[in-house]
Amino acid sequence: MSWTSILAIYLLFWVITAFVVMPFGVRTADELGVEKVRGQADSAPANFKPVRVMAITTLVSAAAFGLFYANYMNGWISPDDVNIFGKPPSAD
Template sequence: MAMQWTSMVAIYGLFWVLSAFLVMPVGLRTPGDVKGHTVAKGHADSAPVNFRPRVIAARATVLALALFGLYYANYAEQWITVEDLNVFGRPPVQDLGY
């Protein structure tokens, strides 16, 4: 069973956004972490000193590729299915009397 390419792009995009939020705080330093750095008037004390969006995007891309690769391998090989995640068992069959 093959996945449509549009679905692949959409799912990868979701993984990328999730990955971006996961890697964003990695390596950031606040003014309190850097000696001799003063906070300008009007700036937050918690604002990062070394924000690098290209590094964050690169890290998010690599992590999203790994996560999507695992997702697609599971999709193709069916290692974990919906039935495996059903912890409550099958619902009881109801006789509707038709």
């Protein structure tokens, strides 16, 4: 696998993980007892910390990508192992 493929796959892992990590620990203004800004949505986060989200995302995505790459190199799980539809009919 080339380094560009590794980078592209890792970035996909990172983006997907970011969307999974983002909602954890975020509270609304009502939950924190903070006054809302005029026009603010009721569901808007009041304590969003993007640096924390990026750090956790980087750690989790690195671990997930490490497992993916180890599987790629060792062939623990192949596409045949996850084929739930069985063998395709022959096109004879």
